[in-house]
Amino acid sequence: MKVALGCDHGGFDVISNVVKYLETKGIDCDYVGTFSNDSCDYPDFAKLVCEKVASNEADYGILICGTGIGMSIVANKIKGIRCAHVNDAFSAEFTRRHNDTNVIALGARIATASEIVNYVDIFLNTEFEGGRHANRVNKITEIENKYFK
């Protein structure tokens, strides 16, 4: 499995915990930045990560900013991305089971580093259920195809 990861300054102190954890699990991590605590713009890093997922260069994307909200808004503007804003374990599990999301956006000012690592772990280890949920995801794709060029 290959995972692309990115954050802004709001997530910078947390994301190395995620990368280190995933690497201990043998997951190939492609970290796109940011590379310091200096203030930066979350759209730049969300875009880099999501382009890798949308082009199948990465299987999943992990985004961390202060709240996770800005990153999730950017991610869902990119065709082929279904991003969930997640700050609890239940959502981390059910967004994979029901929404087949390929990107998760987390808030480093909401959850602790160990909670964020746990949510990412749940997200990456949960399968999509398909069935009636596949019909619903297909409807999302139909809407995306109608409104996204």
Ligand code: RB5
């Ligand atoms: C940066 O201050 C903050 O706005 C950003 O990390 C994120 O929370 C945006 O949604």
